[in-house]
Amino acid sequence: MNLEPILFENDCLKIIDQTRLPDKFIYINLPDLKSVCKAIRSLKIRGAPAIGITAAYGFFVAANALAKKKKLNTDALLSLAEKLIGLRPTAVNLSWAVKRMQDEYKKHSDDTSIEQVVDALRNKAIMIHQEEKAACEKIGESGEKLIPQPANIMTHCNAGILATGGIGTALAPVYKSMGSGKNVHVFVNETRPVGQGARLTYWELNYNKVPCTLITDNMAGWIMKSKKIDLVITGADRITANGDTANKIGTYALAILAKYHKVPFYVAAPLSTFDFKIPDGYNIMIEERDKEEITNFWNIKKKRLYKVMNPAFDVTPASLITGYITPAGIFNRIENLTY
Amino acid sequence: MNLEPILFENDCLKIIDQTRLPDKFIYINLPDLKSVCKAIRSLKIRGAPAIGITAAYGFFVAANALAKKKKLNTDALLSLAEKLIGLRPTAVNLSWAVKRMQDEYKKHSDDTSIEQVVDALRNKAIMIHQEEKAACEKIGESGEKLIPQPANIMTHCNAGILATGGIGTALAPVYKSMGSGKNVHVFVNETRPVGQGARLTYWELNYNKVPCTLITDNMAGWIMKSKKIDLVITGADRITANGDTANKIGTYALAILAKYHKVPFYVAAPLSTFDFKIPDGYNIMIEERDKEEITNFWNIKKKRLYKVMNPAFDVTPASLITGYITPAGIFNRIENLTY
Numbered sequence: 174m175n176l177e178p179i180l181f182e183n184d185c186l187k188i189i190d191q192t193r194l195p196d197k198f199i200y201i202n203l204p205d206l207k208s209v210c211k212a213i214r215s216l217k218i219r220g221a222p223a224i225g226i227t228a229a230y231g232f233f234v235a236a237n238a239l240a241k242k243k244k245l246n247t248d249a250l251l252s253l254a255e256k257l258i259g260l261r262p263t264a265v266n267l268s269w270a271v272k273r274m275q276d277e278y279k280k281h282s283d284d285t286s287i288e289q290v291v292d293a294l295r296n297k298a299i300m301i302h303q304e305e306k307a308a309c310e311k312i313g314e315s316g317e318k319l320i321p322q323p324a325n326i327m328t329h330c331n332a333g334i335l336a337t338g339g340i341g342t343a344l345a346p347v348y349k350s351m352g353s354g355k356n357v358h359v360f361v362n363e364t365r366p367v368g369q370g371a372r373l374t375y376w377e378l379n380y381n382k383v384p385c386t387l388i389t390d391n392m393a394g395w396i397m398k399s400k401k402i403d404l405v406i407t408g409a410d411r412i413t414a415n416g417d418t419a420n421k422i423g424t425y426a427l428a429i430l431a432k433y434h435k436v437p438f439y440v441a442a443p444l445s446t447f448d449f450k451i452p453d454g455y456n457i458m459i460e461e462r463d464k465e466e467i468t469n470f471w472n473i474k475k476k477r478l479y480k481v482m483n484p485a486f487d488v489t490p491a492s493l494i495t496g497y498i499t500p501a502g503i504f505n506r507i508e509n510l511t512y
Numbered sequence: 513m514n515l516e517p518i519l520f521e522n523d524c525l526k527i528i529d530q531t532r533l534p535d536k537f538i539y540i541n542l543p544d545l546k547s548v549c550k551a552i553r554s555l556k557i558r559g560a561p562a563i564g565i566t567a568a569y570g571f572f573v574a575a576n577a578l579a580k581k582k583k584l585n586t587d588a589l590l591s592l593a594e595k596l597i598g599l600r601p602t603a604v605n606l607s608w609a610v611k612r613m614q615d616e617y618k619k620h621s622d623d624t625s626i627e628q629v630v631d632a633l634r635n636k637a638i639m640i641h642q643e644e645k646a647a648c649e650k651i652g653e654s655g656e657k658l659i660p661q662p663a664n665i666m667t668h669c670n671a672g673i674l675a676t677g678g679i680g681t682a683l684a685p686v687y688k689s690m691g692s693g694k695n696v697h698v699f700v701n702e703t704r705p706v707g708q709g710a711r712l713t714y715w716e717l718n719y720n721k722v723p724c725t726l727i728t729d730n731m732a733g734w735i736m737k738s739k740k741i742d743l744v745i746t747g748a749d750r751i752t753a754n755g756d757t758a759n760k761i762g763t764y765a766l767a768i769l770a771k772y773h774k775v776p777f778y779v780a781a782p783l784s785t786f787d788f789k790i791p792d793g794y795n796i797m798i799e800e801r802d803k804e805e806i807t808n809f810w811n812i813k814k815k816r817l818y819k820v821m822n823p824a825f826d827v828t829p830a831s832l833i834t835g836y837i838t839p840a841g842i843f844n845r846i847e848n849l850t851y
Contacts, residue, residue, distance in 0.1 A: 196811045363806065365704060365728040371810040379817055387820045389704040389806060390730035391762025395826040398764065423730025425737065429772045430765055467702065467728060470809055471710040472535045478718055481726045487734040 176380060178218070179226050179338045181299065184237060186230045188218045191335055195376040203227075206235035206253065213260045213267075216367060220336020221410045221446055222305045225266030228257045229298040232274040233291075240291050250278055263419055263460045263486045265411040265448045270301055302338055308443035309339025311500030316346025316406070316441055319503070323356035324403050327393065330364045330421035331373035332408025332441065334381075342441040343406040344374070346498065351383055359385040360402065362393055364421060366466040366483065390423050397434040405431045406498070409442040416491030417454030422484055428493035440489075441498035454488035461485070515719060517557070518565050518677045520638065523576060525569045527557045530674055534715040542566070545574040545592065552599045552606075555706060559675020560749045560785055561644045564605030567596045568637040571613040572630075579630050589617055602758055602799045602825045604750040604787045609640055641677055647782035648678025650839030655685025655745070655780055658842070662695035663742050666732065669703045669760035670712035671747025671780065673720075681780040682745040683713070685837065690722055698724040699741065701732055703760060705805040705822065729762050736773040744770045745837070748781040755830030756793030761823055767832035779828075780837035793827035800824070 180187040186203045192215065193199055201217065203209045209231030212218050218227045235253050239245040254275050258268045277297040281290045320326070330336075332343035340348045350357050359378055364370035371387055378385045388396055396402065405427060411419040418424070418440050431438040451457060464481035473479055496505045519526040525542045531554065532538055540556065542548045548570030551557050557566045574592050578584040593614050597607045616636040620629045659665070669675075671682035679687045689696050698717055703709035710726055717724045727735060735741065744766060750758040757763070757779050770777040790796060803820035812818055835844045 196813050362730075363704070363810070365702070365730055368810050371806070371812070375818065385819065387806060387818055389761070389822075390728070391701075391704055391765055392821065392823065392826075394765030394768055395761060395823065396821070398826075422728070422734060426730055426733030426765070426769055429733055430768055433768045433772070467710070467726060471702070471707050473710070474535050479714065479726055480724065482731065482735070483728075484731065484734065487731075487737075 176334045176377065177338070178223060178335045179230070179302065181230050181302065184234070184295070186227070186234055188212060188227060189335065190217045191219060191373060192217050194372050203231065203234065205238060206231060206256070209234065210256060210260060219369070220331060221264040221266040221408070222337040222339070222342070222443060223335070224261060224264050225270035225445065226302045226305055226338050228267050229270040229274055229301040231257060232271060233294045233298040236278070236294050237291055240287050245287060245290065247282065250275060261460065262458050263410045266445045269445050273297060273301060305337060305443060306339035308500040309337050309341055309345050312342055312441050312443065312498055313340055313345030313349035315500065315502050316439070316498040317349040317353065319404060319439065319498070320346055320350040320355060320357060321403050323358070324350065325358050325360070325401055327360040327362070327396070327402050327405045328374060329362045329370060329407045329424055329427055331369040333374055333377050335373045335377055336408060342408040342443065344378070345441065346406065347383060348381065351381070357383060359383060360396055361385050361387050362390045362423065362427070363387060364423060365390055369421065393427055394430040397430055397436055402434070402436050404437040404439060406439045406441055409440045409446050410486055411451070411457055412440065412442060412447045412497070413451040413453050413457065414449045415453045416494060416497070417457070418489045418491070418494060419454065419457045419459070419486045420489065422487050425487040425489045428489045432493055437495040438493060439496050439498050440494055443500060454490060457488055459484050459486050459488070515673045515716065516677070517562060517674045518569070518641065520569050520641065523573070523634070525566070525573055527551060527566060528674065529556045530558060530712060531556050533711050542570065542573065544577060545570060545595065548573065549595060549599060558708070559670060560603040560605040560747070561676040561678070561681070561782060562674070563600060563603050564609035564784065565641045565644055565677045567606050568609040568613055568640040570596060571610055572633045572637040575617070575633050576630055579626050584626060584629065586621065589614060600799065601797050602749045605784050608784050612636060612640060644676060644782060645678035647839040648676050648680055648684050651681055651780050651782065651837055652679055652684030652688035654839065654841050655778070655837040656688040656692065658743060658778065658837070659685055659689040659694060659696060660742055662697070663689065664697050664699070664740055666699040666701070666735070666741050666744045667713060668701045668709060668746045668763055668766050670708040670716070672713055672716050674712045674716055675747060681747040681782065683717070684780065685745065686722060687720065690720070696722060698722060699735055700724050700726050701729045701762065701766070702726060703762060704729055708760065732766055733769040736769055736775055741773070741775050743776040743778060745778045745780055748779045748785050749825055750790070750796055751779070751781060751786045751836070752790040752792050752796065753788045754792045755833060755836070756796070757828045757830070757833060758793065758796045758798070758825045759828065761826050764826040764828045767828045771832055776834040777832060778835050778837050779833055782839060793829060796827055798823050798825050798827070
């Protein structure tokens with residue numbers, strides 16, 4: 174599992190350009206705030222934890238540049254933070270990571286040396302990355318207990334290495350089970366409109382030699398009926414206080430299909446994805462993305478004739494979720510979670 | 513609604529090349545059996561009733577060519593029929609139309625004049641086309657009673673003009689309601705992998721000025737939850753004696769989502785789609801199509817690395833179907849149907 178979607182070396186930030194996968198496996202440099210924002214906005218990096226890590230490093234890169242120009246101050250960092258947080262409103266990890274960077278700055282803003290402030294921010298960003306990696310490992314350990322031998326697992330979108338910088342959230346139990354010699358097979362929903370399943374999940378599972386089969390999203394119900402699916406595991410972009418879960422569009426329908434077929438449906442997420450400030454799913458803001466994500470596929474030239482809805486996420490009510498696979502164990506109600 | 517996907521004039525067969533829609537609206541000639549087979553196989557014409565009509569005309573075109581070469585005989589027509597029927601195993605209308613053409617030949621094969629046989633076959637093919645058109649009109653009249661004012665309807669795949677040669681099956685009640693002044697709006701599922709919803713249904717609804725919104729298949733559940741959907745109507749490729757219905761992949765999942773959200777789910781079909789010889793859905797043969805239909809979208813070059821499932825259809829059990837909209841009225845159990 175030695176695949177690193179986010180690299181940070183000598184104060185330089187690099188990411189795999191995920192929009193080029195599976196055809197091209199290349200890293201791109203993100204030398205400044207502008208390139209970081211563009212990469213997040215255009216989905217070159219995506220997945221709630223990976224966005225958070227990239228934003229933390231991006232915060233550092235921008236703060237470092239400001240420091241060199243002697244312009245590092247509270248106002249500049251506030252404007253920087255706002256820019257980053259506004260990029261993807263649904264993923265809670267983004268604002269969580271940026272706020273931690275801001276807090277770190279506040280803690281050190283009275284330090285005499287600007288170098289010390291920069292060092293503190295660098296260390297904090299690295300720590301956020303390391304924490305997410307450790308969280309993935311623990312999610313894997315928690316979730317592996319749910320995986321029978323042999324196992325047929327279904328997943329949606331990409332909640333793997335590429336999404337987290339670690340071994341993933343939804344895919345962590347899969348990788349851990351492989352590691353301990355279980356025979357796992359994964360049905361990968363392609364995940365329209367952007368194809369994170371087809372392009373990313375299939376690619377990284379294949380890269381790590383996990384047997385898998387690609388299907389279109391609308392086949393999931395039929396596969397549950399005609400094949401034996403042991404469980405569904407998805408990631409999450411935001412989990413509210415009552416357990417309602419925002420995740421990639423299609424997750425809600427998948428949870429209903431799982432319930433209908435009596436297939437257990439699990440959500441895997443680090444603790445940073447839980448947002449106790451939001452009482453339930455009705456209060457989650459859902460990002461609406463460009464209609465071109467949908468029309469581009471179909472050789473539709475006269476786009477103005479096309480009225481399209483493109484919510485990037487949906488909300489799965491807690492009642493449809495069998496359990497939450499977290500670094501702290503598996504829970505079937507978020508109330509049981511303790512930090 | 514003056515849109516003709518299948519034209520037959522002066523013994524020449526022309527169809528709209530539906531693989532070029534929505535970008536190009538062009539007719540192509542089908543001058544011989546080979547071109548007819550290729551058009552059906554490559555989905556230039558698709559939709560169970562339209563395939564049946566095209567196969568009937570194709571049967572005539574081929575028989576006419578054989579007659580000119582003095583090679584029109586039972587064996588030649590049997591081989592011809594087998595070729596046509598094998599093209600798309602799930603659509604019952606195809607074998608139904610071809611068998612009617614064969615029966616017509618048998619009825620006339622003792623006629624003294626070969627011209628009379630050819631005339632009889634021509635008339636039979638035209639009659640099959642006219643019957644399908646009339647059936648669509650009646651489906652529209654039956655189904656219009658189900659459409660409230662105003663109405664929000666969801667549909668999957670294309671069961672409209674392009675699929676039938678008439679005003680459609682699933683879309684017939686929509687067109688009839690428009691005609692009688694109701695405010696209808698249609699949510700169109702794009703229908704992966706081939707995009708009949710995005711490319712064909714949206715195009716023909718727009719061509720006929722019916723307001724509609726395009727969504728990806730995995731949004732259907734979320735739309736049912738967040739918008740008021742009055743009913744779902746789909747077409748059918750084959751309906752068995754107990755009411756189980758084979759239709760485009762994704763229909764089964766859509767029916768489960770409709771049931772979960774208490775949205776009525778209707779199947780619209782001409783009587784030719786009902787196949788009483790098959791007791792239930794377990795006995796329907798499901799066509800598996802090329803994996804390229806799925807991988808082509810995602811810039812996947814190394815296709816050999818990709819294991820893909822691509823069932824073209826699924827089977828929705830009768831228990832998930834609120835009713836069948838037929839030319840003979842609306843039924844909630846197929847046992848009630850009488851010819």
